[in-house]
Amino acid sequence: MIEIRDVRKSYGDTAVVQGVNLTLPRGGVTAIIGPNGAGKSTLLTMIGRLLPMSGGQILVDGIDVAHAASHALARRLSILRQDNHIAARLTVRDLVAFGRYPHSHGRLTREDGVHVARALDFLGLTHLADRFLDELSGGQRQRAHVAMVVCQDTDYILLDEPLNNLDMKHAVGMMQLMRRMADDLGKTIVVVLHDINFASCYADHIVAMRDGRVIREGAPAAIMTADAMRAIYDIDMHIEKIGGDRIGVFYRQPARD
């Protein structure tokens, strides 16, 4: 369980996240949505202890992330940021294998090898395993980063816009992978998404942020309404039920003055 209590982040006098109280249950996929600058990444990186909070508290399974031993937390929780630039020239396999670092500290066991192979397979990277990262396309590189986090095999996995750069097929594959990790492996996944329809189809729970606050929260059916979408994004969305899923259509907007 992730408990977020009155969390706040400010830069100077500007609060970019404030008054956030959330409880995310164990297991399942939670999608964080909201417009650019809403504070999604800021919240996610604070949960992942990459960014210090200005106030409040975040507990993961009762452990305070701000004060926990980082190496112990690394076996429970992993995070991938929105933008990642790796300057080092590593092969895909090397990078993914470093996901085992919290468990093996560099001495890879047989079991670690199984995890590496599985993560490469999950992300469809087996045939690229021995390529250097700087020889990959943007989407392939994104998948390699996700594979590393998958290989870390933590109970909690935080992903910031993992669909970045992915084509449709791989985007669907990524969402299916999240579902599978939640359903089959019991993982808790928190993912920032911009594609609201992916959130609608694959998430168990949606958290909508705007201006640093959580403004809506609930099951996809509760969030996928024209009314909520206007409140979150300021756009008119036509919601259609297709095969049991709620799909939002918003490509044409009335002209504004």
Add this chain to the structure above:
Amino acid sequence: MTRTAAALAVFILLAVASLFAGVSDLTPGAVLAGDPAAINLLLTSRAPRTIAVVLAGGSVAIAGLIMQMLARNRFAEPSTSGTVDAASLGMLCATLLLPDMPVIVKMMVAAAFALAGAGLFMGVLARIPLSSPLVTPLVGLMLGNVIGAATSFIAYRYDLLQSLAAWSNGDFSTILRGRYELLWVAFALAALAWFTADRLTVAGLGRDFSVNLGLNYRRVLLFGLSIVAMVTAMVVTTVGMIPFLGLVAPNLASLALGDNMRRAIPLTALLGAGLALACDLLGRLVNYPFEIPIGTMMGVIGSMLFLYLLLGKRFRAG
């Protein structure tokens, strides 16, 4: 693997050539026949010199590799990060203020200055936007020049410009038994990096990846920079600075094997030692019987190699 084997073969050839090249005649035959004069020359002068070149070359190359990983920049090395200049300043201060202390104490002072210089460099990098990969070495060179100017001024005032010149231009011609042994320590320190290769590689992924993987980023940074600082201080004060080596050797190794430090460190050390041997040997041969110091030779050969790397596709992505 074959490339590593080839590098190893070339290295051994160079080492043997280095043992037998010089003004006074020394032939393998004489040594094998047990000629006492030949053996004496080998043990007191040629072997120490060759070993010193290998140790210095290998450790400078590894120090360059560590710096590049930690600064996450291909152009970083002790001499492009203010570290060499800070070490010279430290040695100068130690010479002036602690003249009666043993050389090892002065060395530690130089290492402490070098660490402060490297730390300052990393601190500045963390605070400015790195809009281009070239910003990093520019910051380092600027920092180095500022420190260097202060050092020259002090050296000028106290008539120590000659010592300063010795530190800033690598030269192995005065190496004899008893005057290079500290380089073993430098090499041992650099080799220590191999045992922490995984931590250094993770740190090379950057702070966020490191924290995610549970690594104590600051501690690894401090550890890595300390190795760089001590190696730099020891090499600069025993033989003087060898330019470009810490830049070229790691980049060549990375081109062949990538940056996973566990694989890159041995090849980097081998290439560094080989390059140093080649330059030292050439310096002894081109103007025979006079010597051109390795600092000058490496300046020429290293800069050409560096240009080659720079014009290759290596740095374009950056």
